[in-house]
Amino acid sequence: ETSLATVVAGCPLSSCLYNASGPLCTTAAELDAVGSSEAGAILSKSATLEKRQGNPSPRYFETTWGSINSMGLPNEGYRYYLDYAKRAATFNKPYFISVSGLGFEDNVAIIRALSGQEHVSAIELNLSCPNVPGKPQTGYDFEQSRVLLEMIFEHVTTPLGVKLPPYFDLPHFEMMAAVLRDFPIAFVTCINSIGNGLVIDTDQESVVIKPKSGFGGIGGDFIKPTALANVRKFYTLLDKDVAIIGCGGIKSGMDVFEHILCGASAVQVGTQLMREGVGCFARIAAELREIMGGKGYRDIDSFKGKLKTLE
Numbered sequence: 001e002t003s004l005a006t007v008v009a010g011c012p013l014s015s016c017l018y019n020a021s022g023p024l025c026t027t028a029a030e031l032d033a034v035g036s037s038e039a040g041a042i043l044s045k046s047a048t049l050e051k052r053q054g055n056p057s058p059r060y061f062e063t064t065w066g067s068i069n070s071m072g073l074p075n076e077g078y079r080y081y082l083d084y085a086k087r088a089a090t091f092n093k094p095y096f097i098s099v100s101g102l103g104f105e106d107n108v109a110i111i112r113a114l115s116g117q118e119h120v121s122a123i124e125l126n127l128s129c130p131n132v133p134g135k136p137q138t139g140y141d142f143e144q145s146r147v148l149l150e151m152i153f154e155h156v157t158t159p160l161g162v163k164l165p166p167y168f169d170l171p172h173f174e175m176m177a178a179v180l181r182d183f184p185i186a187f188v189t190c191i192n193s194i195g196n197g198l199v200i201d202t203d204q205e206s207v208v209i210k211p212k213s214g215f216g217g218i219g220g221d222f223i224k225p226t227a228l229a230n231v232r233k234f235y236t237l238l239d240k241d242v243a244i245i246g247c248g249g250i251k252s253g254m255d256v257f258e259h260i261l262c263g264a265s266a267v268q269v270g271t272q273l274m275r276e277g278v279g280c281f282a283r284i285a286a287e288l289r290e291i292m293g294g295k296g297y298r299d300i301d302s303f304k305g306k307l308k309t310l311e
């Protein structure tokens with residue numbers, strides 16, 4: 001029997017697959033559905049200080065290869081996701097809350113309120129939302145990231161990880177890793193959507209989403225190579241006690257296998273979850289077990305991080 005069990009932020013996960021923050025995790029009903037599925041954990045939509053409507057619709061569009069979104073952080077406000085924690089505990093799996101305050105003060109206030117709370121297994125600090133007009137992604141500003149993490153770690157006791165944007169230039173990986181090494185982060189989730197892409201409807205000769213003149217975060221097939229590279233790079237740059245969570249382009253067991261080969265301890269499913277619903281976790285987990293069995297791997301650690309280079 002092959003095991004997909006893994007540990008993230010000190011929490012045991014029965015399956016190394018769970019939901020990416022964003023799709024189908026904003027309401028209690030959506031979170032319940034993740035809890036009732038084969039997902040190994042429950043992760044909330046990124047929370048802001050107050051409830052937020054987000055950007056005007058249409059703000060999500062599915063393509064054959066993936067998705068474009070400019071949701072603008074619609075969510076119920078962090079108190080809602082804190083209140084949900086006691087219900088999350090009934091699903092006997094870790095419950096993580098994603099936080100994306102609209103400024104440093106909001107992030108600190110939210111994290112101070114969440115820290116130490118029962119049934120909140122870990123916090124995923126989102127440094128990479130590309131869709132709040134006028135707000136740059138903190139993850140692309142290394143000094144601001146350091147300042148924010150210094151403020152956060154003065155107050156937090158709950159295990160905390162960061163959700164990073166994709167990086168494309170090798171010095172940028174080094175610069176972000178140098179920041180992260182100075183803090184006791186529990187995990188790093190690579191990657192968020194590739195920001196500010198554009199999808200066109202050629203019949204209408206128009207963009208397909210309303211916010212930001214059609215610019216939005218790209219998810220799905222095309223971002224997998226970038227996601228894999230970010231997982232691999234941070235796996236090699238950071239201490240092995242920092243779990244790397246792979247996110248980006250996962251829709252099959254083979255995609256999960258690739259992320260784990262690069263060093264992922266667990267993976268998150270976003271676009272494919274939006275497309276298929278929570279049944280995707282059981283399907284993808286079964287495909288991964290099949291692949292592992294065929295290769296003679298009994299558990300994740302047998303091949304985690306063991307991607308070969310060509311000598």
Ligand SMILES: O=C1NC(=O)NC(C(=O)O)N1
Pocket residue numbers: 022046069070071072073074126128129130131132192193217218
């Ligand atoms: O971090 C985020 N990434 C995305 O691709 N979209 C959402 C959003 O717009 O709320 N946030």
